Amino acid sequence: MSFFDAVEAAVTGFLCEGIRAADYRVAMAETVQSALGVGSNRRGSPYEPLTVSEVSGGSMLIRWSDGMVSRGSLTRAPQAALEDVLQSAFEGRYDDPDVVDFPGRSDIPDIDLHSAGTEAIATGSDARALPEILEILEGVREGCGAKLLDASARAVAVRRRVITSGGFRGDSDSTTMAFWIGLDSLACDGFESRVPFAVGDVRRRAERTADDFTALSRELGEGPRGRTRVVLHPRTAESFLRTFLFGALSGAAVANGRSRFTLDDFHSGRIAFRDDFSLRTRPFTPLGVGSFRFTDEGLVAREVELIRDGKLMTPLLGLKYARRLEMDATPVPGSIGGYAFGLGRRMSREEALSGSERCVLVHSVLGMHTQDAVRGEYSVLAPQGVLYEDGSAKGRVTSTLNGAFFSDLLSTDLAMVDFDGFACPGLMMEVELS
Amino acid sequence: MSDNRPLLLRTELIAELTERAREAGVYAVFRFEEQRSRSIGIEGVRVEAVESSFSGGLGVQAFTTSGHCGFSSIDDPETDRAVRALDRAVAAAKAAEAAGLDANPAILEIPPETGQVFPATSYAFSGLTVGEMREHAVVVAGEFAAAAGGLTVRTSFGISIDSWRIARTDGTDVHFEVPRSMLHALVTARENGEAVRTSASITGNSYELLLDREARDGLARRIAKAADLARELLTAELYLAGSYRLLIDFALAKGLAHEAFGHAAESDGLDSSILGRNGRFRTGERFGSEKVTIIDESIEGDNAFQPYSGNGVPRRAVTILRDGVLKESLADVHTAHRAKTPVTGASRLSGFASPPIPRMSNIRVEVADPVPIPQGKDFYDWEPEEVRDLLIEAGDLPEGKKIIFLSGYRGGQVNPALGDFVFNCTAIYELTTGDVKLFKPGIFSGRIEAVLHSIARGYGPLRLDAAGTCGKAGQSVPSSGGSHHFLLIDENPQVRIGGRS
Incomplete structure (x- = not known):
């Protein structure tokens, strides 16, 4: 019996004090992953070794025949542990009148999420792909003059199943491939794809990171002060959006x-x-x-x-x-x-950086997770900003960004900036720098 | 009191895996983990979720005789699956050798170790049913909601017991448990479209946080203060950004030690850290005032307790900085030799599926000759006005001067290579001899090299129970630490608080 089937059988077969599962939802995933990393120029060190791992796990939500509700989660485990989690969940059952919907049979859209090539890398059948990516990144490091490379590459294959007592039954195979590059802890970028990266694609993206490294290597010291145009790199923009916008859109928070x-x-x-x-x-x-x-x-x-x-x-x-x-x-x-x-106002990275007399491209910020997501006000350190004047990168500046993100999203100064290779747009806005 | 210890049953499997690894000509580390946990979240007095969880598995790290390494992990490690994980790790190590990847044979030289550590707890993990835990938590949540005086309160309680058995093919076999619990309250104040959050929490290692009157009453008093603060912050202004003479509390001091110094002292990052030079720890160099000592120490019963490293080496206290001078790195077996510092057993375990990496446990800042404070007064009973009076009495706040008091830790971050650190507080108070004014929080940022030179004085005894979670390289582990009740930091242009311009 597969682990998926074992969990479903355990839930449906559980009986205690005359009470059984009246409705349930079980979401499980089997994951296989391969990974390899470079730490301080050392490829495959004990901290980033060549790795092949598999893990299964998931969660369950049960509405019992007495109307009470339980939640549980577990990794693949012996039957005794599975029964123990169910028993604990049963003992902790609670009243929740909002847990009554267990979706029924549905037409599931047929969207391709899976690459056989990525799965072969994830399972270790294709052992060359991850080292090849890291070799390219090592070459880029040498080419740009960075002393230290930190990098990783990984491939993941996931088989998911969600079943409900209402009749929903969904199976899905998906893959993800990712690599990350850091140069002298100054410039870093990460990229994801469902299919294996082409060699040229890896090199092109890494060379863009190397260009950023070159600009960041020229240290200018303190950056501009006062109200200043900034362009948030997509990674930085994503951290703002996740913390403030998506935090505010959370149904539980509302x-x-x-x-x-x-x-x-x-x-x-x-x-x-x-x-x-x-x-x-x-x-x-x-x-x-x-x-x-x-x-x-x-x-x-x-x-x-x-x-x-x-x-x-x-x-x-x-x-x-x-x-x-x-x-x-x-x-x-x-x-x-x-x-x-x-957003009506949208431009490329090049347009954003060349279209301003002076602006700061903010590659990363420190302290975003310490901000009050409800208030939307922020005060974060940006030690990796590049000052641009008339479209020319002058060098690295350090600033503290202060502002109110929800006000930024209302501002006429706001523009979205598309960066090659990033799903999230960058954001151009006027920010108080100190 | 203790619960069942299922990892005791792994002895035969360990022997079988050891034999198989030897036959394959490799040295291997086997890390078995089983974690059971329970949690509950309550909005006001309404139960939002109760969850029971189990996770467990095996991580195998194999080393060839030349020190090339491969790793594999698997859940539910019954014999066939455990063997599969070992075979994959062996294959990966041999592939790493064939490909000429990094060779690090240091682990092959360390002596074997055996031992067991099972910390005592007031209540066994299974001493309450989940239903009983839920009932107690609902009562506590009611007390907290009342303490908050009408503001929105989310109460959460979590308890876990993390069991580890680490064996190596050299005969090492250590077995330990880490019991943890946390009771947390998040308070939200809203007014005229504005909202402010504050929080209070305590950590322990069992149900004592729910069941012991003193613990929950203490937290209820803090929640009442957190609620008052949230209301006041709704209309508070931002402080003027800049460099000031600062006072920080023990929790912020933990953040300072952790972010500004501890990470930079970890032996895996010394090729790029400002505390390293060419991969070596800069032992003997001055990095702080001669009054300042920084120590990392795993303490039984603490949130960050871990008695053995991820490779089965006993973790010992590490004096990173003594009297302002660098002494020892937080070093594990893989990089201590390169750092030229002793192995201190510093690698932490975040889960069986991740190779362990050097991390802090409980880190503290000690300042010589601290100013004594009245005995018997709990830290959380200090009002800002009393803190101001303490500074005046100590002669540190003269007429016409001001000290900016940062209160309440809200997390931090560091770039050890660039030397930049930040952390955030819950509130800022401007202290003068004639007044105490509240301002909204602002980020506290600075340069690692600068801040420790500016620590001027400590006030009161050490308090080391500031708890948090530390993220590094995609791994997350509990952290903790502290300092004297308060630390005074002299004005330094490289140490700033953010705010309005």
Whole structure:
């Protein structure tokens, strides 16, 4: 019996005090992964060895015949441990009137998420791909004059299954390939794909990182002070968006009064952003890194408008909070690549950096996780900014960025900036630097 | 009190794996882990989720005789699956050798170790059913909601017992458990579209956080203060960014030691760290005021306790900085030789599926000759006005001067290569002889080389229970530490707080 089947059988067969599972949802995943890293120029050191691993695990939600609810999670385990988790979950069952929806049979969109080539790398059948990527990155390091390379490459193959007592049954195979490059701890970038990276693609992306390294290597010291145009690199922009915007769109946060936005804001379609700002999910791109077929709750993928013309349309809602807020559930992508951001003012990286008399390209910030996500105000250190004057990179500056992100999203100064190879756009905005 | 110890049953499997590894001509480290955990989240007094979890597996790290390494992990490591993991690790190590990857034979030379550590706890993990845990937590959440005086409160409690058995083919066999628990309350104040969060938490190692009156009453008092602070912060202003004479509390001092110094002292990063030169730890060089000593020490019962390294080496206390001078690196067996410092057993375990890496446990800043404070007064009972009076009495806050008091730790981050660190606080107070003013929090940032030279004075005894979570290289482990109740940091242009311009 497979582990998936064992878990389902354990849930359906459990009986205690005359109580059994009346409804349930089980979401499981089997993952195989290969990885190899470089730490301080050492490839395959004991900290980043050549690795082949497999792990299975998942979660379960049960509504018992007495109306109470339990949750549990586990990795693949002997039958006794599985029964122990079920028994503990049963003992801890609680009343939750919002847990009543267990999706039924659905037509699952047929979206290609799987690459046989990536799976071969993940299982170790293709042992050359990961070293090849790292060899390219080592060559790029030598070419740009960086002293130290830190890098990693990995391939992952995942087999997922979600089943519910309502009749939903979803199986999905997906793959992900990723590499990361860091040069002298000054410039770093990470990239993901569902298919194996082409050699030329790896080199092109790494050379762009090397260009950033060259600019960051010229240390100028303190950066400009006062209100200054900045371009947030996609990695930095993503950290802002995740902390503040997606934090505020969380259905649990809205329902429990911990979001900047209230339920009324969504019902009334409050304009909280610039009127040309939009955000929707984008789950159907074939082999897109943010694409998916169904969620762990058994919600099939569909496009959802979260923000339209600056108006709040819906929070990100799982089944529980959708019921509590009396709104439709929203299938949520697992990565930023599953979202499409829209803004009237949009430009390329080159246009953004050359179109300003003076601006700072912020490659990374320190301290984002310490910010108060509800308030939206931020104060973060940016030790890896590059000062551009008339489109020319002058060198590395250090600044502290201070501001209020929700105000930034309303500002007419805001623009989205497309960076080659990144799903999330960069953001150009005026920020107080200190 | 203890629970069942299922990893005791792995002895035969370890023997079988050891024999198989020897036959393959490799040295291997076997890391068995089983973790059981329970958690509950309560909004106000409404239970939002109760969860029971189990995870367990085996990580195998194999080394060829030349020191080339391969790693594999697998869950549910019954014999066939464990053998599969070993075979994969062996194949990976031999492939690494064939490809000429990094060779690091240091582990082949260390002596074998045996031992067991099972910390005592007030209550066994299975001493309460999950249902009983839920009922107690609901009562506690009600007390916390009342303490918050009408503000939104989310109460969460988590308990886990993490069991490890680490064996090596040289006969090493160490077995230990790390029990942990945490009770946390998140308070949210809202007004006129503004919202502010504050929080309070305590850590322990069993259900004592729920069951012992003193622990929960202490946290309830802190929640009441956190609620008051959240209300006041709704209308507080940002402070003027700049460099000031600063006072930080023990939790922020833990953040300072952890972010500004501890990470830079880890032996795997000394090729790029500012505390390293050509991969060597800069032992003997001055990096701080002669009053300052920084020590990392794994303490039984603490949030960051881990008695053995991920390779089965006993973890010992490490004096990173003594009287301002660098002494020892946080070194594990793989990079201590390169760092030219002793092996201190510093690698932490974040899970069976990850190779261990050098990390801190409980890190503290000690300052010579601290100013004594009244005995018997709990740290959390100090009001900002009393802190101001303490500074005046100590002669550190004269008329016409000000000290900026950063209170409450909200996490931090560091780039050890560039020497930049940041951390954030819950609130800023401007202390003068005539007034105490509250301001919104601002990021505290600086240069590692600068800040330790500016530590001027400590106040009160050591308090080491500031707990958090440390992320590094995609791995996450519990961390903790502290210092004297308060630390005074002299004004330094390379140490700033963010705020308005």
